[in-house]
Amino acid sequence: MGLIKRALNWSQDGNYDYLSVNPTREEVAHYRVDPESDSDQSISKLAVVKDFDNITCLDFSETEMGLVGVGEKNGMVRIMNMIYGFSGEDNSQLRVRAKQQRAVNALGISANGMVAIGLDRNRHDSSLQVWDVNYQSTNSNIVNPSFSYCMNESVISLKFLNETTLITATTKLLKEVDLRAPNPCYQHPTRLCNDIKVNPFNHWQFTTYSDDGTLAIWDRRKLSHSSSSSDSLETQSLLCFDKLMGTGAASRRYANSCFRWSAVRSNEFTTLHGGQVIRRWRLGSFPISIADEKQSENSDFPCELDSLFISTVHDIKTTFDRVTTFDYIPRSNGCTNFICMRQSGTIYRMSLKGGMSRAVFNSDNNMLMTNNDLSEAAELRFAGTNDTVSTDKASTSLKNLSFEDLDVSDEEYQPEGPVSNGFGSDTEDSDSSSKESHEQDIEGHSLADEAYQVLLKPEKLLQNDISMIMKRRALLNYGLDPVKTVELIDSSKALQNNAYIRNTWRWLSIAKASVDDGTMVSGELDLGYEGILGIWNGLDGLSKQNRCREGAILTEKQLNRELEKIIKMRGKNKSRMGESKGLLTYTNSNKTVQRKLCMIISGWDLNPSDYEEKYRNLIKANHYEKAAGWAVFFGDVTKAIEILSSAKKERLRLIATAIAGYLAYKNQPGNNAWRQQCRRMSSDLDDPYLRVIFGFIADNDWWDILSESAISLRERLGVALRFLNDKDLTRFLERTACTVIENGELEGLILTGITPSGIKLLQSYVNKTSDVQTAALLSIYGCPRYFKSLQVDEWIGTYRAMLNSWELFTARAKFDVLRGKISRTSRNPAPQGARPRQLYIQCLKCNKNINNPVDPSISRSSTSGGIMKNFVANKKFGFNNASPSGNSHQKHSCPHCGTPFPRCAICLLPLGTSNLPIVINGGAVDPGADRGSTESLMESRRLKLNEWFSFCLSCNHGMHAGHAEEWFEKHYICPVPGCACHCNT
Numbered sequence: 013m014g015l016i017k018r019a020l021n022w023s024q025d026g027n028y029d030y031l032s033v034n035p036t037r038e039e040v041a042h043y044r045v046d047p048e049s050d051s052d053q054s055i056s057k058l059a060v061v062k063d064f065d066n067i068t069c070l071d072f073s074e075t076e077m078g079l080v081g082v083g084e085k086n087g088m089v090r091i092m093n094m095i096y097g098f099s100g101e102d103n104s105q106l107r108v109r110a111k112q113q114r115a116v117n118a119l120g121i122s123a124n125g126m127v128a129i130g131l132d133r134n135r136h137d138s139s140l141q142v143w144d145v146n147y148q149s150t151n152s153n154i155v156n157p158s159f160s161y162c163m164n165e166s167v168i169s170l171k172f173l174n175e176t177t178l179i180t181a182t183t184k185l186l187k188e189v190d191l192r193a194p195n196p197c198y199q200h201p202t203r204l205c206n207d208i209k210v211n212p213f214n215h216w217q218f219t220t221y222s223d224d225g226t227l228a229i230w231d232r233r234k235l236s237h238s239s240s241s242s243d244s245l246e247t248q249s250l251l252c253f254d255k256l257m258g259t260g261a262a263s264r265r266y267a268n269s270c271f272r273w274s275a276v277r278s279n280e281f282t283t284l285h286g287g288q289v290i291r292r293w294r295l296g297s298f299p300i301s302i303a304d305e306k307q308s309e310n311s312d313f314p315c316e317l318d319s320l321f322i323s324t325v326h327d328i329k330t331t332f333d334r335v336t337t338f339d340y341i342p343r344s345n346g347c348t349n350f351i352c353m354r355q356s357g358t359i360y361r362m363s364l365k366g367g368m369s370r371a372v373f374n375s376d377n378n379m380l381m382t383n384n385d386l387s388e389a390a391e392l393r394f395a396g397t398n399d400t401v402s403t404d405k406a407s408t409s410l411k412n413l414s415f416e417d418l419d420v421s422d423e424e425y426q427p428e429g430p431v432s433n434g435f436g437s438d439t440e441d442s443d444s445s446s447k448e449s450h451e452q453d454i455e456g457h458s459l460a461d462e463a464y465q466v467l468l469k470p471e472k473l474l475q476n477d478i479s480m481i482m483k484r485r486a487l488l489n490y491g492l493d494p495v496k497t498v499e500l501i502d503s504s505k506a507l508q509n510n511a512y513i514r515n516t517w518r519w520l521s522i523a524k525a526s527v528d529d530g531t532m533v534s535g536e537l538d539l540g541y542e543g544i545l546g547i548w549n550g551l552d553g554l555s556k557q558n559r560c561r562e563g564a565i566l567t568e569k570q571l572n573r574e575l576e577k578i579i580k581m582r583g584k585n586k587s588r589m590g591e592s593k594g595l596l597t598y599t600n601s602n603k604t605v606q607r608k609l610c611m612i613i614s615g616w617d618l619n620p621s622d623y624e625e626k627y628r629n630l631i632k633a634n635h636y637e638k639a640a641g642w643a644v645f646f647g648d649v650t651k652a653i654e655i656l657s658s659a660k661k662e663r664l665r666l667i668a669t670a671i672a673g674y675l676a677y678k679n680q681p682g683n684n685a686w687r688q689q690c691r692r693m694s695s696d697l698d699d700p701y702l703r704v705i706f707g708f709i710a711d712n713d714w715w716d717i718l719s720e721s722a723i724s725l726r727e728r729l730g731v732a733l734r735f736l737n738d739k740d741l742t743r744f745l746e747r748t749a750c751t752v753i754e755n756g757e758l759e760g761l762i763l764t765g766i767t768p769s770g771i772k773l774l775q776s777y778v779n780k781t782s783d784v785q786t787a788a789l790l791s792i793y794g795c796p797r798y799f800k801s802l803q804v805d806e807w808i809g810t811y812r813a814m815l816n817s818w819e820l821f822t823a824r825a826k827f828d829v830l831r832g833k834i835s836r837t838s839r840n841p842a843p844q845g846a847r848p849r850q851l852y853i854q855c856l857k858c859n860k861n862i863n864n865p866v867d868p869s870i871s872r873s874s875t876s877g878g879i880m881k882n883f884v885a886n887k888k889f890g891f892n893n894a895s896p897s898g899n900s901h902q903k904h905s906c907p908h909c910g911t912p913f914p915r916c917a918i919c920l921l922p923l924g925t926s927n928l929p930i931v932i933n934g935g936a937v938d939p940g941a942d943r944g945s946t947e948s949l950m951e952s953r954r955l956k957l958n959e960w961f962s963f964c965l966s967c968n969h970g971m972h973a974g975h976a977e978e979w980f981e982k983h984y985i986c987p988v989p990g991c992a993c994h995c996n997t
Contacts, residue, residue, distance in 0.1 A: 014353045016339045018275070019072045022095070028341060031080060031094075034357045035336055037067040040082055042094045043359065045351060047343045050363045055351065059094045069119040079145075081127060083116030089129055091145055106145070112137035118180075121145075122172040126158075126191070130167030130180065139167040140180055142191060159191050171208040173215065179232075181205035181220060188232065198236055204228045204249070209271060213278035217250070219271065225257035227271065227283075229320065250320045251295075256283060275340035276348055282340075288333045290350065296323035331362045338362075345388075375817035376483075377474045479814075482785040486815060486823045491789030492830055494521035513786065515726075516758040520790065531581045536564045537574040541794050543765025544610045544729060545745050547575070548603065556768055557798045575605045579612065601738055614762060616730035618646075627655065636664055641701030644708055645717070645731050649674050652705060667702060674709040687711075718744060725752065725759050756780045766794030771801050784810050792831050853961055855906040862906055862913070862924075917987045918975040923961050925972075967993035 015033040022029040023044065030043045039062040046054040066085040073079035078095030091106040110131055118130030128142045138160035162182060170180040176191045183205060187196040204220045204227075211217040221227045228249035257271065270284030279295040297318035334355040341349040341361060350362045371381045382389040474480070485491070488500055494517050501514045520541075526532045527540035538559050539547065546553035550571055560566055566574070601607055611617040618626075623646055630639035636659040643652035649671065656668035670693070673686045690710035697703050700722030707716030714735045718728050725748070732744045745763065752760025753769065756776030764770040771794075774787040788807040795804040808831070815824035852861050904922035905912045913923045958974025969988050971979070979987055980996040 014336045071119045073121045075123045083119040087113040118170045120172045124175045133166040168205045169208045225255045227253045227256040276342045290328045292326045294324045534574040534577040541766040614729045637699045637701040857911040858909040860908045914970045964995040
């Protein structure tokens with residue numbers, strides 16, 4: 013077995029020097045390698061020394077260039093210089109041996125010329141002998157050691173750590189020896205004693221291996237600590253790899269083990285396996301306090317010690333087989349090359365074909381790839397940079413909606429196939445579709461087969477990733493207004509227009525309208541954005557939420573009274589439950605009020621005229637099956653037969669005939685052929701509404717409808733609320749809530765509401781889709797208004813960071829404003845959880861904010877919220893101009909100390925003056941102008957902005973913003989006489 017070892021610090025010209033021992037262990041060669049060249053010609057042999065008798069070990073001096081020591085099995089050690097004054101003859105070599113001649117197992121040369129040799133066991137002579145080559149007599153070949161250790165032991169390996177310290181291993185003990193002390197610093201029993209190698213990037217770590225090839229990584233700090241303890245057990249290493257070096261590794265110790273610490277990267281080592289695979293092991297670490305809390309409690313234990321683990325492993329196939337040993341060739345660019353020796357003694361170099369070891373995506377889905385061996389990173393731009401998103405004009409009317417309108421236009425909304433999956437038509441270009449349909453793969457399969465239809469171009473796949481979909485949504489102000497969001501989903505083809513997202517925003521828009529008009533708020537209770545489950549469970553469902561007036565404690569009776577108030581405020585002239593003809597409802601309920609309100613929220617509190625209109629709309633949209641299913645949901649099977657009989661399709665008319673048998677057999681108990689056929693059809697039909705119709709008429713059991721997952725959740729809730737008893741309804745709601753929360757079904761928010769349970773649902777949705785945008789925008793309607801959640805804070809922080817990374821600062825600001833606006837309630841007008849202002853103007857005299865403080869009596873005096881809205885609108889930018897009849901000094905002076913505001917350097921009026929009478933160009937604000945049009949409104953906002961404070965940060969002179977803008981359009985110097993400040997530069 014051969015050996016290759018890099019000689020450090022021998023070359024000053026950028027090349028590297030290597031020492032090698034051929035596989036027959038008879039000669040030592042000196043090579044010089046150009047690291048920047050990948051060819052084998054970059055390896056040049058400079059010198060060769062032959063006629064050795066079975067070389068067992070080799071070492072070199074890092075300070076004395078060319079100084080090499082070679083140990084032989086016959087006990088002889090040769091010291092020579094292979095660069096300076098070398099002739100290859102015996103008179104140029106120093107030959108020495110121990111007094112008791114025996115095999116040399118290990119050899120080490122320190123930086124100051126100390127030579128240590130490790131010998132086999134002898135009872136009359138030490139096995140570790142250290143002598144100074146500078147003072148060795150050339151007249152005798154007998155070593156006169158300066159230091160001797162390890163009597164009656166066999167030293168297997170050793171390594172100098174510095175000029176005075178070395179690590180040595182005997183057959184049973186691992187020791188650290190300080191030449192200044194007569195005894196070892198510590199010694200530990202271990203069977204891992206072969207071939208000590210020190211980590212070049214961490215001098216505390218070194219490796220050894222055992223007779224069976226087990227490799228261990230040690231830390232000298234841990235060994236030193238263990239020596240002072242009373243633990244007599246075998247010392248534990250940082251990492252241990254069973255039989256990593258292969259069986260019989262100890263018999264090959266004279267040829268050195270095939271292990272190398274990386275010379276180019278810390279926390280990496282390599283091993284050779286089978287002569288044809290070089291395996292790279294990369295280490296990770298974490299503080300020992302995490303790994304072992306008991307040890308960390310000991311104050312004497314070094315807190316900086318880390319616990320290691322294997323992070324990655326890469327196998328590299330060698331260029332040629334039968335490789336016996338190797339070493340690193342470091343390069344300036346960080347690439348990893350190896351110099352290898354084959355079993356025949358041939359030397360060659362091997363370059364690694366660098367793959368990417370790590371890849372990350374940024375917020376624009378551009379990929380940043382890096383190789384740990386290189387100092388550069390490559391960026392691949394897959395996603396497009398076009399931020400313009402177009403929408404089609406959609407004629408939708410979503411104004412003045414109520415919960416009864418949840419199903420409006422559901423039948424008209426049919427997301428297009430390519431859009432619904434989020435990838436558009438980007439699988440292939442349409443021009444080449446006909447050509448590609450005839451192409452085949454190498455096995456003869458047509459590329460038009462269904463299995464190939466899902467293949468997408470990588471660029472298109474990344475462009476339609478959820479992060480890019482969220483960016484396109486943000487550009488269109490997605491989620492800032494629920495009504496406009498529904499219209500946006502209906503009109504835009506660039507978004508992931510899934511029906512469940514649209515239905516969720518539709519429910520939220522109706523819930524928000526109910527909150528805005530106050531119909532979900534009573535005197536003591538606020539049920540805004542509450543779900544069906546919370547209302548049905550009463551006080552238990554509303555717990556952990558701030559929905560009652562501050563200081564109020566509700567009982568079940570008081571809660572029912574508040575719920576009745578909310579039902580009355582709905583203002584709907586509906587017939588009472590169970591009074592409508594043909595409407596079978598469950599009337600024997602102890603929770604009539606809760607059931608009534610739940611039906612209102614789900615949109616199923618309908619009278620006969622309402623659902624007759626819905627039948628007509630569905631029939632007009634050619635949805636006869638759904639119309640018939642709804643008739644069954646309302647308990648009117650006769651109407652379902654009538655609807656199917658009016659269909660133009662003969663198949664539906666035949667089905668109506670089969671359903672008509674229900675009228676004849678519904679009162680007959682037992683089983684019959686008609687019921688069996690209905691059950692068979694309930695499982696064979698494709699249409700879910702026809703399936704549930706036949707399932708219901710066969711067994712007259714509403715659970716057949718409730719267990720059909722193809723029916724929407726809102727429709728199943730309507731059936732359950734109308735026909736199930738209290739116990740079954742509770743079981744159905746809780747079971748369904750668990751299902752929608754676990755599956756992350758957004759439509760389940762109608763059941764959970766924007767509540768803590770709804771946050772769990774949104775978390776499952778985010779885990780499934782990574783759509784943190786929708787989760788953040790939905791959750792702010794309930795948090796922190798009714799409850800607080802760390803998950804919501806995390807979503808909001810992530811979404812804000814994404815908007816900032818896309819440089820959509822306007823969208824992020826609108827999102828922050830929306831959060832503050834939604835968090836306000838009539839009882840708490842101050843925004844909760846909103847980001848604080850980033851800019852304040854303080855008085856120069858009292859150092860207080862010039863914003864006039866809010867008068868609590870004013871904010872609490874209004875229950876309708878109108879005064880509060882006007883007040884907040886006027887206070888938004890820090891000025892109190894809401895009342896023109898207010899004290900004039902408060903407009904132009906500090907509201908705290910009365911100090912006048914600075915005057916505008918142009919108009920000489922105090923800053924903060926509203927309705928400026930003049931502008932520079934002589935125009936004036938016309939108070940009688942029409943403010944109804946959009947142009948007039950924009951002009952009014954511009955003039956209001958012109959009144960803002962504007963200061964120069966250099967000269968501190970102030971102006972109205974509008975005056976400053978007009979002045980610096982024509983000037984560069986400050987308008988204050990005598991001031992030469994270039995304020996606009």
